[in-house]
Amino acid sequence: MIIQAFTGFLAATIITATPTSSSYLSTRSIPDNQNSTPSEMIVVNAGSILGTKPPNPEITPLRVRLYITAYSSSPDETDDTPFITASGKRVRHGIVASNYLPLGAKIKIPDIFGETVFVVEDRMHRRFNDRIDIWMPTKRDALVFGKKLAEVEILLD
Secondary structure, three states: EEEOOOHHHHHHHHHEEOOOOEEEEEEEEEEOOOOOOOOOOOOOOOOOHHHHOOOOOOOOOOOEEEEEEOOOOOHHHOOOOOEEEEOOOOOOOOOOEEOOOOOOEEOOOHHHHHHOOOEEEEEOOOOOOOOOEEEOOHHHHHHHHHOOEEEEEEEEO
């Protein structure tokens, strides 16, 4: 069975599994067509994806290695409503922008933020489909944060 995981950046990542091996899925890492950085995805206990009961009821999140950047509500970084996200909510701590994850998706970035859970509530310029953008209260905070490569856990409900 072949499952296409996401649209956009991760569409090139193919997950393969058989219905009898629902505990573990294997993946292939395929270079991103924009900057030749490989995307990586690991899925375990994927029984819910395959419609079978996993051996452990605790679902393990998807893990993807992505660039993490930051943005603020400054007018030069946003549209004409800098404090309102694409989902219609006001910006706040814990908001991230992503173009390939659905609005409302929850993620963690443990290498940088520990157990903090972020929610996708905003979108980025369409040319950025290979990163997560974290909202910060000031432009200075965003600039100091810079650009980092880290593992992102996409939390499954």
